[in-house]
Amino acid sequence: MSAQAEVSRHAIRGARWRWSEAAFWLVVLACAFAFPSRYLIMADIARLALFALSLDLILGYAGIVSLGHAAFFGVGAYSAGLMALHGIITEPVAALIAAGLVAMALGFLTSFLVIRGADLTRLMVTLGIALLLEALAERFSDITGGTDGLQGIEMQPILKLFAFDIFGKVGLFYSLAVLFLLFLLARRIVHSPFGLSLRAIKNNPLRAAAIGIPVNRRLIAIYTLSAFYAGIAGALFTQTTALASLDVFSFERSADLMLVLVIGGAGYLYGGLIGAVVFRMLQEVFSTITPQYWQFWIGLVLVVIVLVGRPRMHRWALWAPNLIIKQIAGRKAVVAVPESDA
Amino acid sequence: MTSALTNLFDGVAYGMLLFVLACGLAVTLGLMNFVNLAHGAFAMAGGYVCAVLVNQAGWPFFLGLPLAFVASAAIGAVLERLLYRHLYARSHLDQVLFSVGLVFMSVAAVDYIMGSSRIFIKLPAALEGQIDFFGVGIGRYRLMIIVICGLLTAVLQLILARTRFGSRLRAAVDDPRAASGLGINVPQVFAFTFAFGCGLAGLGGALSAEILGLDPYFPLKFMIYFLIVVTVGGSSSMTGPFLASLLLGIADVAGKYYVPKMGPFVIYTLMIVILLWRPNGLFGRTAAR
Numbered sequence: 001m002s003a004q005a006e007v008s009r010h011a012i013r014g015a016r017w018r019w020s021e022a023a024f025w026l027v028v029l030a031c032a033f034a035f036p037s038r039y040l041i042m043a044d045i046a047r048l049a050l051f052a053l054s055l056d057l058i059l060g061y062a063g064i065v066s067l068g069h070a071a072f073f074g075v076g077a078y079s080a081g082l083m084a085l086h087g088i089i090t091e092p093v094a095a096l097i098a099a100g101l102v103a104m105a106l107g108f109l110t111s112f113l114v115i116r117g118a119d120l121t122r123l124m125v126t127l128g129i130a131l132l133l134e135a136l137a138e139r140f141s142d143i144t145g146g147t148d149g150l151q152g153i154e155m156q157p158i159l160k161l162f163a164f165d166i167f168g169k170v171g172l173f174y175s176l177a178v179l180f181l182l183f184l185l186a187r188r189i190v191h192s193p194f195g196l197s198l199r200a201i202k203n204n205p206l207r208a209a210a211i212g213i214p215v216n217r218r219l220i221a222i223y224t225l226s227a228f229y230a231g232i233a234g235a236l237f238t239q240t241t242a243l244a245s246l247d248v249f250s251f252e253r254s255a256d257l258m259l260v261l262v263i264g265g266a267g268y269l270y271g272g273l274i275g276a277v278v279f280r281m282l283q284e285v286f287s288t289i290t291p292q293y294w295q296f297w298i299g300l301v302l303v304v305i306v307l308v309g310r311p312r313m314h315r316w317a318l319w320a321p322n323l324i325i326k327q328i329a330g331r332k333a334v335v336a337v338p339e340s341d342a
Numbered sequence: 343m344t345s346a347l348t349n350l351f352d353g354v355a356y357g358m359l360l361f362v363l364a365c366g367l368a369v370t371l372g373l374m375n376f377v378n379l380a381h382g383a384f385a386m387a388g389g390y391v392c393a394v395l396v397n398q399a400g401w402p403f404f405l406g407l408p409l410a411f412v413a414s415a416a417i418g419a420v421l422e423r424l425l426y427r428h429l430y431a432r433s434h435l436d437q438v439l440f441s442v443g444l445v446f447m448s449v450a451a452v453d454y455i456m457g458s459s460r461i462f463i464k465l466p467a468a469l470e471g472q473i474d475f476f477g478v479g480i481g482r483y484r485l486m487i488i489v490i491c492g493l494l495t496a497v498l499q500l501i502l503a504r505t506r507f508g509s510r511l512r513a514a515v516d517d518p519r520a521a522s523g524l525g526i527n528v529p530q531v532f533a534f535t536f537a538f539g540c541g542l543a544g545l546g547g548a549l550s551a552e553i554l555g556l557d558p559y560f561p562l563k564f565m566i567y568f569l570i571v572v573t574v575g576g577s578s579s580m581t582g583p584f585l586a587s588l589l590l591g592i593a594d595v596a597g598k599y600y601v602p603k604m605g606p607f608v609i610y611t612l613m614i615v616i617l618l619w620r621p622n623g624l625f626g627r628t629a630a631r
Contacts, residue, residue, distance in 0.1 A: 065435050113614065117621040119434040120377065124573050125614055131566055132610040139603060251562060255442045262439055296450030302443025306436050307428065 015191035024270065025180065032172060039168035041284075045276050046175035047236050052260045052272025053179075053186060054229030059258075060266030061190055062222045063202035064114065067123050067254055068130030071110075072103040072227040074248035075133065076234025079103070081150040081244035082143070090156045092239050096178065099235035100228045107227020111220040127251070134249035149245025153238065164240070171240035178236060182229060186269060189225070198222055259302055265314050347478045349599050350592065355484035357591025358491035359553060361584050363546035363564070364571040365498065366539020368583040371572050373515040374532060376426070377434050379441040381543055381568050382561030383448035388414040388544020389556045390456060393463045403466050407548050414544020419537035426536065427529060445561045453558040460557040463548070487549055494542070499580050511535055570613050576623025586624060 032042060051073055058064040079099040082088070089095040113125050137144045145151060157163040162170045189195050200208040201215050209215045238244045247253070256279070264275025282301065286294035305313060367381040388410035395401040395409055421444075429437055469486060472479045502508040513521040514528045522528045550556065554564065567590065575586030590609065597608045616624060 059435075065438065067438065113618055116618060120371075120573065121617055121621050123377065123434070123438065124569055124617055127566065127569075128610050128614045128617075132607065132614070135607045135610060139607060251565075255446075258439060258442070290454075293450040293454050295446045296454070299443040299446030299448075299450065302439050302446070303425070306432075306440040306443070307425065310436070 011191065011193075011196060015187075021270075024273075028176065032176060036167075036169070039172045041280065043168050043172040043175045043240050045280050046172065046179045047233055047240070048257075048260060048280065049273040049276035050175075050179045050182060050236065051230060051233035051257055052264065052276050053183065053269065054226045054233060055257055055261050056266055056269060056272045057186060057190075057226040057229065058223055059261060060268070060271065061195060061198045061202065062219055064219065064223065065119055065123060066114075066126040067251070067258075068126035068128070069226075069230055069257055070249050070251070070253040071126070071130040071133050072107055072230035073234035073237070073253065074130075074137070075106050076100060076103040076231030077238045077244045077248045078137065078144060078150070078234075079231070080235035080238040081153050084153050084155055084239070085150055091160065092155055092158045092174070096232060096235045096239065099238075100232040103231020103234065104224055104228035107231075108220070108224040110227075111223035114223060115216050115219045127254075130249055130251065130254060134246060137246055137249060145245070147246055149243060150238075153242040153244070155239055155242060168240065175236055175240060178232065182232065183269065183273075186229070190269065194218070194221075256298070259298065262302070262305055262310060265310070344478050348480070349595055351478070351480055352484060353592030353595035354588060355481075355487045355591070356553065356595055357588035358488050358495075359546060359550055360567060360571055360591055361587035362491050362494055363543055363550065364568040364587060365495075365580065365583055366536075366541075366543050367568050368572045368575065368580070369511075369535050369539050371569075372576070372583070373511075374430065374535075376430055377437040377441065378426075379438060379565055379569075380444035380448065380561065381539075382564050383445055384414045384418055384540040385543040385547030385550070385564075386448065386452060386556065386558070386560040387417055387547070388541075389463075389547030389551050389560070390452060390461070391544070392548035393461050393551060393556065396463050397461075403463065403469070406463070407545060410548035411541040411545040414547070415537045415541030418540025419533065422533050422536045427533070430532075445565070448561060449558050456558070458558055460555050461551065462556075463551045465552065483552055487553075490549070494545075495580065495584055502580060507531075507534075566610075570609070572623075574613060574616050574623050582623060 035042065051069075054072070055066065055069050058066060076099045079102040080095050083095045083098060084090065084092075089098050110125075110129055113129070114122055117125070138146060141147075155164050158170065158174055162174070164170050190198070197208065197213045197218055200211070200213060201218060205215050234248060237248070260275040260279045261272055262275070263278050264271030264273065282298070283294060286297040290296070363385050364381070366384070367378060370376045370378045370381070391413040392403075392406040392410040396403055396406040401409075425440075429440055465483065469483045472481050473485070474480075502511070510521070510526050510531050513524070514526055514531045518528045547556065547560070554560075570590060571583050571587045574590070575583035593612065594606075594609055597604065597606075601608070
């Protein structure tokens with residue numbers, strides 16, 4: 001067998017659906033039916049998971065550290081809100097895609113700034129862009145509503161069939177459907193040759209360039225796609241909560257997002273989803289202990305995670321599941337272990 | 343005309359203040375290549391220590407200032423020995439996560455202990471009001487800031503350029519391995535520098551309560567300003583960050599005075615443009631290695 005065939009066989013095997021993945025999504029669906037009183041928080045988790053998925057695409061697969069991912073979330077949120085408010089595109093699904101495209105356009109434009117320079121410059125530029133947009137949104141308060149946010153957004157029924165209800169049932173299933181579809185797309189992309197080339201770039205940009213991967217073009221592409229995902233997450237936020245205010249751009253949102261991804265682990269797509277669930281649960285627990293000061297505990301979690309070391313922490317977290325799987329199936333764990341990033 | 347001069351003066355004072363606040367970060371971020379987003383937390387700590395001492399314990403203001411320095415330096419030294427030193431070799435992502443975590447903790451902790459409203463430090467009467475200097479109004483407090491910060495800058499430059507410690511630090515930064523081979527205790531040099539930078543930030547925090555406003559969100563609000571000073575100024579010497587702070591201070595004050603509606607917009611745009619034009623900073627040699 002030639003080396004090339006060997007590689008493609010390996011890649012295809014890596015991309016195959018596993019039963020644990022199917023189980024994961026079944027559990028998600030079961031949760032959606034099992035806890036009718038928790039629709040709102042579950043929809044919130046789904047949105048956060050989608051947002052984290054978008055960061056995972058650039059951080060986990062392409063190795064771009066961004067401190068301002070809320071920029072695209074915010075642009076998506078405001079575009080969806082403005083479109084609904086002024087009746088430009090009233091049908092939610094079409095508006096969702098349109099808002100995603102707006103964020104995508106911004107992502108494409110800013111990607112040229114981001115691919116220049118090393119980590120530190122990237123951090124500063126991404127952070128700067130988010131702050132810039134926040135300042136702009138504050139400046140043009142006649143359009144954005146300033147600190148009060150957009151008021152009086154009313155959503156039309158989805159596909160003219162399902163009207164949003166006050167319990168958030170429709171909102172939840174809508175969010176879950178969007179999350180699942182976009183997850184499928186992301187899964188397809190990261191297992192494609194394009195996705196594999198991204199990993200090569202992440203591991204060593206110089207070597208990737210030497211074997212003929214157009215590094216900058218690939219990075220621009222994935223950054224743009226990630227902006228699209230973040231924009232959709234933002235638009236979902238506006239559509240399901242009928243709310244868009246200045247804090248969609250806030251630094252805390254970008255920082256929390258990093259924590260979500262770090263909890264779940266970057267670079268295997270499920271990290272953002274699991275991280276979103278754990279993060280919201282932590283937040284719930286912390287805010288019942290000390291309502292006003294839950295941020296302290298979030299900060300503590302971040303510090304502890306870094307000090308313990310992310311790879312080691314994930315080994316601990318996966319120890320029990322792996323043991324069970326080993327006993328039952330008699331083979332090595334199927335739960336993907338996130339790659340450590342250099 | 344005179345209002346322009348007053349603005350220039352205020353801008354210089356503001357810039358000097360920013361320099362004292364950020365020059366510690368210029369060393370950790372610029373020279374040691376450690377992304378420390380929590381630098382503002384040390385400044386806040388100094389500010390609050392000074393506020394408690396002056397307002398509640400009734401200490402004179404000029405005694406509170408050095409204590410702010412000492413307190414922040416002590417906190418910095420402890421944290422460096424306990425936490426920071428484990429992270430020097432880690433990826434930038436880890437450093438960012440760690441320092442953001444510290445910022446969140448400090449914000450919530452100060453909010454819990456001191457309350458969330460802005461605090462002021464009682465100033466001695468000698469520092470209030472303005473001096474009329476050939477028709478140009480000069481605030482006494484700002485004049486004091488310029489004097490203190492100017493002296494500090496000169497002393498820092500002298501220490502870095504002329505003393506044995508300065509040459510050790512420069513050697514340790516240039517090549518830690520070779521430096522330790524020559525018998526320089528590199529971790530000790532780093533720890534001392536880190537603590538000193540934190541102390542300066544604390545002093546800056548105490549001085550800035552009057553001008554920038556001191557509340558629990560200080561580390562978040564001014565994080566970007568410190569980062570701008572360091573990344574735009576580069577890190578080859580103290581001169582780069584110094585000029586960058588002056589530029590930032592003057593531009594910010596002028597921007598707020600002449601185009602108040604554009605807010606911080608001008609500064610962020612400038613920062614992005616400068617970073618794209620010269621990724622290593624305006625006066626830099628190697629900001630990002």
